[in-house]
Structures are given as structure tokens and as C-alpha cells.
Amino acid sequence: MKSFFSRFWNGYKEYIVVVVLLVISLVLLSLSTNPAIKRVKTYAFGGFAVITSGVSKVIEPFQTAFETKRLREANAQLMMQVNRLREYGIQNEELKKLLALKDSSEYPLIAASVVSKFVSNSQGCFIINTGNNEGVQLGMPVINDQGLVGVVISVSKDFSIIRTLNNSELKFAVKNQRSKFDGVMEWNGTDLVIKNVPKTFDMEIGDRIVTSDFSTKFPPSIPVGVVAGGNRDKTGIFNNIVVRPYVDFIKVSNVFVIGFVPSVQKNNLELNLIRMNK
Amino acid sequence: MRSDYIFAVLLFIPLAVIQLTLVPWLSYNQVGPDLILILLVFYTLRVGQLGGTILGFIFGLAFDLISGTILGSAMFTKTLSGFLTGYFYNENKVEQNIHSLSLLLIVFLIGTVDSIIYSFFGNTNTGSTSILIMFFMQGLLPGLYSSVLALPLVVFYTKKMFA
Numbered sequence: 001m002k003s004f005f006s007r008f009w010n011g012y013k014e015y016i017v018v019v020v021l022l023v024i025s026l027v028l029l030s031l032s033t034n035p036a037i038k039r040v041k042t043y044a045f046g047g048f049a050v051i052t053s054g055v056s057k058v059i060e061p062f063q064t065a066f067e068t069k070r071l072r073e074a075n076a077q078l079m080m081q082v083n084r085l086r087e088y089g090i091q092n093e094e095l096k097k098l099l100a101l102k103d104s105s106e107y108p109l110i111a112a113s114v115v116s117k118f119v120s121n122s123q124g125c126f127i128i129n130t131g132n133n134e135g136v137q138l139g140m141p142v143i144n145d146q147g148l149v150g151v152v153i154s155v156s157k158d159f160s161i162i163r164t165l166n167n168s169e170l171k172f173a174v175k176n177q178r179s180k181f182d183g184v185m186e187w188n189g190t191d192l193v194i195k196n197v198p199k200t201f202d203m204e205i206g207d208r209i210v211t212s213d214f215s216t217k218f219p220p221s222i223p224v225g226v227v228a229g230g231n232r233d234k235t236g237i238f239n240n241i242v243v244r245p246y247v248d249f250i251k252v253s254n255v256f257v258i259g260f261v262p263s264v265q266k267n268n269l270e271l272n273l274i275r276m277n278k
Numbered sequence: 279m280r281s282d283y284i285f286a287v288l289l290f291i292p293l294a295v296i297q298l299t300l301v302p303w304l305s306y307n308q309v310g311p312d313l314i315l316i317l318l319v320f321y322t323l324r325v326g327q328l329g330g331t332i333l334g335f336i337f338g339l340a341f342d343l344i345s346g347t348i349l350g351s352a353m354f355t356k357t358l359s360g361f362l363t364g365y366f367y368n369e370n371k372v373e374q375n376i377h378s379l380s381l382l383l384i385v386f387l388i389g390t391v392d393s394i395i396y397s398f399f400g401n402t403n404t405g406s407t408s409i410l411i412m413f414f415m416q417g418l419l420p421g422l423y424s425s426v427l428a429l430p431l432v433v434f435y436t437k438k439m440f441a
Contacts, residue, residue: 014327018361021335025357029350029399037349044343048294055299116298118345119305121397121416125346127298154346161346166308169348189397190415250305 038154046156049127053115067253074145107219108259110134114252122189124166128255131158139262144255147223147246165192165245173212174224176203182212192225194241203227209243219260286321286333290340293317298345309419311427314341315392318356319363319385323375327364334360351399359392377435382425390421
């Protein structure tokens with residue numbers, strides 16, 4: 001019996017090992033949302049991010065040169081816009097007072113630098129150099145001067161992991177700023193798409209897409225991207241609208257975490273509604 | 279042999295740092311080289327299929343933990359990549375495989391398979407993009423990019439051999 005097992009092992013050990021290791025991988029894949037595993041990951045990336053943040057500091061001057069040129073241009077454009085918006089702001093304040101609306105547009109911003117990036121077709125992730133100590137919490141949105149970057153999915157003392165828009169796990173509500181139509185946006189592996197938009201909806205190439213008022217993850221009206229096209233399936237009644245993001249994920253080096261915590265109350269109310277409908 | 283494993287694990291750390299800090303700057307349209315895969319292929323061709331499979335598992339686990347991606351995804355693909363690379367292992371042709379252009383070809387083939395399998399974790403694009411375009415963008419290009427990055431390794435070792 002023993003010699004049988006010995007012969008079996010010697011003959012097939014490569015296959016046995018690969019099957020066992022692949023099964024372990026798949027088990028861990030299914031347990032990836034387990035709190036204990038998340039805690040282990042938090043310690044691991046927190047430890048390693050110390051090294052990557054050191055390297056990032058070394059290459060920062062090269063990044064800054066690109067960034068400065070782009071920011072100068074953006075600054076000039078923004079200056080023009082600010083003047084216009086200031087006028088609108090005054091009008092808006094007056095109208096709000098008239099309607100007695102609560103101002104919900106201001107959230108604290110926590111500045112951070114990207115210390116490591118994982119570029120992938122399906123799992124875009126950044127690690128930034130702010131964490132619990134600076135007040136970052138799970139679920140907080142992350143932006144830069146161009147628009148929405150992603151959401152915080154894991155936080156250690158000094159570092160946080162950001163799930164970027166280039167990650168198929170991130171789905172959120174968006175709105176066409178011109179036509180006011182809402183939809184759910186996700187990354188499909190190659191493009192950012194608003195899925196299953198009825199063909200009768202008014203969507204045009206170049207329309208600005210922003211986060212929706214219905215979003216439980218993000219505050220409303222954060223710029224996301226512009227409509228770049230859509231599939232024109234003649235048979236179906238829905239379109240998938242392709243959106244080109246404002247943010248260049250390869251070049252992002254400085255971001256802001258918005259001190260906005262997703263509303264648990266709102267989420268619970270929506271879940272109750274779903275349960276009641278079932 | 280044991281020193282090969284130790285060197286592989288030690289080399290993993292600086293390469294992972296480069297992969298997460300410098301490689302994004304070399305990437306275009308989410309396509310970039312995979313330095314961890316080059317290391318894995320290189321050492322699998324030295325230590326064989328069993329060792330390569332185990333190294334792939336260790337590299338994948340470590341990379342999943344430090345990069346913030348879904349735990350298990352890189353583990354799965356790197357384990358499989360180590361196993362597949364093992365088919366190119368030949369005890370009598372170790373030096374020939376590592377110090378010649380065949381290393382680039384192996385990196386290209388394994389890199390393509392690795393990228394395609396990795397893109398399955400999270401790719402929901404069904405129907406709207408041609409399967410050929412997806413194969414090209416998410417398989418062939420990353421594989422090609424990785425094999426180009428493996429070129430200095432071949433040049434370095436070939437020069438060393440003839441020195």
C-alpha cells in the first residue's frame with residue numbers, strides 16, 4: 001500500500017501539487033471578503049507600502065515635472081472658470097436662501113500621494129500614503145483635480161488601498177449632466193460603461209457624466225467622464241454607453257480623499273425596500 | 279538548488295517594488311510588462327516544474343497581499359504559469375534555455391496565457407468587443423511587453439557567457 005502511494009506520488013507529484021495549490025487559490029478567492037483575510041491584507045500592504053513610499057519619494061521629482069506643466073495649464077483654465085462660477089455661486093446662494101435648502105456640497109479633503117499602482121485590465125488599485133491616522137475611513141471617495149479616481153477599500157494606520165474606476169468590482173450610480181438620465185457605471189475589462197441604457201434615453205457623444213444623487217457611495221456631481229460612444233445593437237432595446245474617464249490613471253500621483261462616509265441609513269432603507277418588494 | 283529558491287524570493291522584493299512604482303509609468307492603456315512573471319519563468323527554467331509551481335504560488339500570494347488586488351487571483355495565475363513553464367524545463371538544456379532567445383519566446387507564451395487568465399477575474403465585457411481584440415489587448419500585448427523587458431536578461435547572461 002505504502003509503495004503504491006509512493007509510486008503514485010513520484011509519478012504524479014507535479015499534478016497533485018498544482019491541483020492542491022490551485023484549489024487553495026480558489027478557496028482564498030472566494031474568501032477574499034472575509035474580515036480576517038482583510039485584516040491580514042491590511043497588515044501586509046501597510047508593511048510593504050513603507051518600502052514603495054520610499055521609492056515613490058525618489059521618483060517624485062520626475063513625476064512633479066510632468067504634473068507641474070499640466071497643473072499650470074489647468075490653473076489658467078480654472079481661473080477663467082472660477083470667475084464665471086463666482087457669479088453663479090452668488091446667484092445660487094440667493095436662490096438657496098429663498099428655497100431654504102441645506103448646503104451639502106462641502107466635505108473636508110485629505111491630501112495624499114500615490115505610493116504604488118497596480119495596472120491591470122480588471123483590478124486597478126492604488127495605495128496612498130494616508131490612513132486611519134489622518135481620518136481616512138472605508139468607503140471614502142477619492143478624487144483629483146480632473147475628477148473621480150475611486151474609493152477607499154482598505155485602511156491601515158498610514159496607508160490606504162484605493163479601488164480605481166478601472167476595477168470591475170466597483171459599480172456606482174452616475175448621471176448625464178445634460179439630459180439628467182441616471183444609470184449604473186462599471187468597468188468591463190476594457191471600457192467604463194453605463195450598462196443597459198434604454199435606447200430611448202437621450203445620450204450624446206461628449207455629454208458629461210457625473211456621480212448621481214442616487215449614489216450611496218459618492219456625493220453627487222463629481223465629474224467622472226464624457227460619453228465616448230455606445231454599441232448600436234439593432235436588435236436589443238438597451239445600449240451600453242462607453243464613457244472616457246477624465247482621470248488619466250497612469251499619470252495620477254496626487255489625490256484627495258473626500259471626508260464623505262457612505263450613508264448606512266440610506267443603504268439600509270434601500271435594502272429594506274428591496275426586501276419588501278421581494 | 280536551494281540557493282536558487284532563496285535568490286528568487288529575495289529578488290521578488292525589489293521587482294515587486296519596481297512593478298508597483300515604475301512599471302505603471304511604462305504602461306499604455308492598462309498594458310504593461312510583468313516583472314514577477316519574468317522572474318518566475320527564469321527560475322522555473324532552472325529549478326523545474328514542481329519548484330516553479332510552488333514559486334509561482336508564493337509569488338502570487340505575496341503579490342496579492344502587497345498590491346491590494348483580490349487575494350487568490352495572482353496566486354492562481356502565477357501557480358498555473360509556473361506549472362506551464364515547467365514543460366519547457368529540460369535538465370540538460372538549462373543554460374541553453376536561459377541564455378538564449380528561447381527565454382523570450384517562453385516569457386511571451388506564458389505571459390500571454392497569464393494575462394488572459396488574469397483578465398478573466400473581473401472582465402464582464404461579453405459581446406460588445408471582439409474576442410480577437412480582447413485576446414490581442416489582454417493577452418498578446420502584455421505577453422509581448424514582458425518578453426521585451428526580458429531581453430536585457432538574455433543579453434546580460436549571453437555577454438557573461440562569452441566574457
